[in-house]
Amino acid sequence: MSPTVRRTASPAHRILARLVAALLAAFVLTGAGSVVTAPAAHAASQGAGFGSWAPVSTYGWHGSMLVDGVHTYCILPGLPAPTGPSADQGVSAGAAGLNPQQLTAINHLVTVYGQSGDAVQSAAVGWAVKAIAHWDETLHSFGYPGDSLAGAIHWTFSALAPEHDAEIQRLAVAYYDEARSIPAGVAAASGRLVFRADDADPATGSVLVEATTTAAVGTVTLVGATFAANGSPTLADVVPGVEYPIVTVPPTPGRPYAVSGSGRMRLTAVAAVRHFTTPGGQDTAGPAGEVGFDVAGSDAAPRVPRFAPTIATQVGSAYVTGGGFVDDVRFAGSLADWPRAEDGTPLPVTATAEVFRTDSAPVLSEHVPEGAQSVGSLALTTDAGPEADYRVSSLWELPEPGFYTAVWRIRAEDQTGEVRNALPPGYSWSEPFGEASQISLWSDVSSLAQATAVVGEPVSDKIIVRGPIPPGGLTVTSTVYLAADGVPPSEACVDAALVWTSDAHVMLEPGEHVVTSPAVSRAGTYYWQERAVDAAGALLHRGTCGVAHETTLVGTAPPPPSPRALAATGTPVPAGAVSGIGIALLTAGGTLFGLRRHGHRTGPRSR
Numbered sequence: 001m002s003p004t005v006r007r008t009a010s011p012a013h014r015i016l017a018r019l020v021a022a023l024l025a026a027f028v029l030t031g032a033g034s035v036v037t038a039p040a041a042h043a044a045s046q047g048a049g050f051g052s053w054a055p056v057s058t059y060g061w062h063g064s065m066l067v068d069g070v071h072t073y074c075i076l077p078g079l080p081a082p083t084g085p086s087a088d089q090g091v092s093a094g095a096a097g098l099n100p101q102q103l104t105a106i107n108h109l110v111t112v113y114g115q116s117g118d119a120v121q122s123a124a125v126g127w128a129v130k131a132i133a134h135w136d137e138t139l140h141s142f143g144y145p146g147d148s149l150a151g152a153i154h155w156t157f158s159a160l161a162p163e164h165d166a167e168i169q170r171l172a173v174a175y176y177d178e179a180r181s182i183p184a185g186v187a188a189a190s191g192r193l194v195f196r197a198d199d200a201d202p203a204t205g206s207v208l209v210e211a212t213t214t215a216a217v218g219t220v221t222l223v224g225a226t227f228a229a230n231g232s233p234t235l236a237d238v239v240p241g242v243e244y245p246i247v248t249v250p251p252t253p254g255r256p257y258a259v260s261g262s263g264r265m266r267l268t269a270v271a272a273v274r275h276f277t278t279p280g281g282q283d284t285a286g287p288a289g290e291v292g293f294d295v296a297g298s299d300a301a302p303r304v305p306r307f308a309p310t311i312a313t314q315v316g317s318a319y320v321t322g323g324g325f326v327d328d329v330r331f332a333g334s335l336a337d338w339p340r341a342e343d344g345t346p347l348p349v350t351a352t353a354e355v356f357r358t359d360s361a362p363v364l365s366e367h368v369p370e371g372a373q374s375v376g377s378l379a380l381t382t383d384a385g386p387e388a389d390y391r392v393s394s395l396w397e398l399p400e401p402g403f404y405t406a407v408w409r410i411r412a413e414d415q416t417g418e419v420r421n422a423l424p425p426g427y428s429w430s431e432p433f434g435e436a437s438q439i440s441l442w443s444d445v446s447s448l449a450q451a452t453a454v455v456g457e458p459v460s461d462k463i464i465v466r467g468p469i470p471p472g473g474l475t476v477t478s479t480v481y482l483a484a485d486g487v488p489p490s491e492a493c494v495d496a497a498l499v500w501t502s503d504a505h506v507m508l509e510p511g512e513h514v515v516t517s518p519a520v521s522r523a524g525t526y527y528w529q530e531r532a533v534d535a536a537g538a539l540l541h542r543g544t545c546g547v548a549h550e551t552t553l554v555g556t557a558p559p560p561p562s563p564r565a566l567a568a569t570g571t572p573v574p575a576g577a578v579s580g581i582g583i584a585l586l587t588a589g590g591t592l593f594g595l596r597r598h599g600h601r602t603g604p605r606s607r
Contacts, residue, residue, distance in 0.1 A: 044086040044278065047071050048122035050161045055080035055281060059160045060142065063122040064114060065284050067276055071114050071122065072284035075106065075273075077130040077137040082278030091288045092275035093187035098133060100186070100271035105132050105179035107273050111287040113175060120164050124171030127153055129285065131176050149173055185269025189213040191240060193220065193261050193297030200424060202303040203250070204228075206243040207261060209295055213269075214240050218292065220263035224248055238263065250305050254340035254347075254422075257305075260298035267291045305337035307422040309386075310429050311351055311408050315440045316391070319540040320404075322442060324394040325355050327378060327406055333429075335386040339422040346385040347419050353378040353408040355394070361441075361471050362405050362434030369433065375399060378406060401444040402468060407433050441470055445541040447478060447530040449550045453520060454557045460516040461502075461528040461550070467510035472535030474507045478515045480552070481545070483525040489546025493529045526552040 046053040048071065049063010061081045064071035067088070074082070075096050089095070095103065106129050114125040130138040131149050139147060144155035150169040157165040191211030198204045207220065219236045227235040228245035235244060250257045273285035310333040316326030329351065339347045356362075356372040363369075376396045382388070398404060412420050412427040431438070444466035453459045461478045481497040483489065502515035520526070528550040532541040543550060 044072070044082050044084070044276070044284070048117045048119045049126060050119060050123055050157070050164070053081065053083060055083050057081075059156055062126050062156070062160070063119060064126065065276075065282075067284070067286065070274070070286045071110070071117070072274070072276055072286040073106075073110055073114060073126050073129040074282040075129060075133040075285045076283045077134050078141040080281045082276070082281035082284055084278050084281060086276040086278045086284070089275040089277055091187075091272050091291070093272040095273050095275035095285060096133065096283050099184070101180075101182075101184035102132055103187075103271045103273055104182055104185040104269050106285050107185075107270050107288050108182055109175050109179050110273065110285055115287070120167055121171060123157075123164070124168045124175055127168070127172040128175035128179065131172075132179060149176060182269055183215070185215050185267060185271040186213050187270065187272040188291065189216060189265070189267060189293050191216075191265060191293060191295045193263065193295050195246075195259055195261070195297060195299045196243070197299065197301075197303050201306050203248050203305065204245065205248070206245050207297075208243045209238055209240040209263070209265065211240040211265065211293070211295070213267065215269035216240055216265040216267050216292070218263050218265035218295070220244075220261055220295070222246060222259060222261040224251065224257065224259040225261075238265075240265070248303065250303075250337070252340075252344070253336050254305060254307075254338050254344075255342075256302035258299040258302050260296070262294065262296040264294055265292050267293075304422050305334075305339075306424055307334055307337045307339055307419070308424060308427065308429070309333040309335075309338070309349060309410055311410065311431070312437075313406065313408055313431070313435070314437045315406070316393075318440060318538065319534075320398065320440050320442050321541065322398055324397055325376065325378070325404060325406065325440065326394075327353070327392045327438070329380055329390045329392055329408070330388075331382070331386050337422070338386045339419050341418075346382070347416065348381050348383060349386075349410070349419055350379070350381045350414045351408055351410045352380075352414060353392075353406040355404055355406045356433070357399070357402040357404055359402060359468055361403055361468075362439055364432055364434040364436075366432055368407065372433070375404070378408075398442055401442045401466070404440045404442065405434055405438045407431060407438075441468070441540070443467065443469055443474070443532070443540055445474070445476070445530065445532045445543075447528060447543055447550055449526075449528040449552050451552065453552055453554045455521060455523050455554060456519050456557060457554075458516050458519050459526060459552045459554065460514055461530065463505075463513045463515065463530050463532075465507050465510050465512070465532070469507065469510065470534045470540065473509075474532045474534065474540060475504045476507060476513060476530065476532045477504050478502050478528055478530045478543075480517055481527045481529065482522070483527060489527060489551075490544070491546075492527050493545035499526065520554050523554050523556050526554060528552065 044065045044067050047064030047066040049061060051059050051061040053061055064073055065082055067086055109125050109129055113121060139152040142156050144152040150173055153169045153172055154165055157168055189212045191209055194208045194210045196205045217237055217239050220238045222233045225246045225248040226233050228247055248259050270288045270291045272288045274288055276284045309331055312330050312332050314328045316328060341347060354374055355376050356368060357375050358372050376394055378392050378394060380390055380392050409430045412423045446464050448462045450460045463476045463478055465474060479501040480499045481493045482499050483492050484497055500517045505513050507513060527546050529545050530543040534540050
């Protein structure tokens, strides 16, 4: 705070001289016959502040001037106070010859701090505004000899309002420093909205306000999208040069679309003021008010919904006995983005698969292992839309027992142009090798039954497992059925004809297992049927009923020979003795027969 200094009359004389000069200039313009359209006149009145509300006074007026209820402030220090009619020059970017930074700083102060109506605050704003407009005139117009804004204020206020002197100094210096630190703004600006779609996912992206100034803030509203920050189509406090993430939703599934938006931006640093002039007196500055500009924009190119299809598959049967490979296919992934024709019809999508054979159970892997044998391919082109189930059957047959697994792929190069454009660049999806739902096992299981037997004997069946077998092994059994008259062999294996079923036997590796039934009590034709299930009880194999190698013919046993009596004694002869005698006689007869033939051929002729 500067010390109190005795005042002199020179400031009043200086003000009076400026007043005379201003009046003389007005007289010269009038005498010259200039024709000027006069702006609207307003009667300025005393606002908030300290001093005398008069054109010229000892200490002057330090505060605001009210024009139509708006507080305005002097920007030509040293001239008389504008107590007469004031002309509204409108919002001006060249008021009193001030440069853009000065205008930006003054507009900031009169807008932010100058409308309170508080005398102390208004006086501080008045001093800061004058100092920004004309530093030297502000400091020295009342005779202050120094170069400090606080000192100049103290020079006057130590006598005019000493109780407020210190606070007005503090506020004025703070306001001045704050306003001078603001970069020069602009009086007007323009801009637009720029939308960007994410390359990987066009449903996301950003919007940016591109403007001729960064000193602006506003509100933007989107059409067809929402802001990621709040989930709303409208976002406030948007500033130029910042990308704001957005999320879009296609209005029509699978069809290209565009996002647009509009908004209103407000300049936060306005290099203009509301300019008032008073003949023979001060020019004053009021708030320029809101200076803004509209922005709008839309996508530069349509967004194509990014289609990223996958498929889920299930083999027709986990266990097979030859034949073709059968797979049930259902599409998954971003089905809502399935590309469609203009009439909404889903476009066809193509998927392909390669089927591999292995000797052991496949292990889940991202890559096909070495040694896996390719046995054929499958192909599917949709014709019923994305929600349909598709069954694909190979035109070729499985070559031999083994584990079979299909690996499906969807690739951009296999699609039509329209579908390819909807896919991510170079899109390629492949399911893993060895997916559990994609494995079919053909296990070589058969049996060989005993061909013949007689009543009273057991019968047997040999179950043969050549492999491969599923993890956890196989449980095998065999059942024998008695054929019925008039029933075809293939239909004979029914519960009503069941004779016997073997105990279950677990086989953990390929091999053979023989089952033997109890003694058969009835002659006839018997059919065997082997059966194999996995560790979970799922049926893996059931033999065909009535085939030759699974048939046992059971005959009647021959009756025992009856007892015979010896001719001479009448003593019964045991059957074994009779058989022995018969065999001996046959042997002797054969020998005699052989000797007679031999003798006939080599012996001497009789005479």
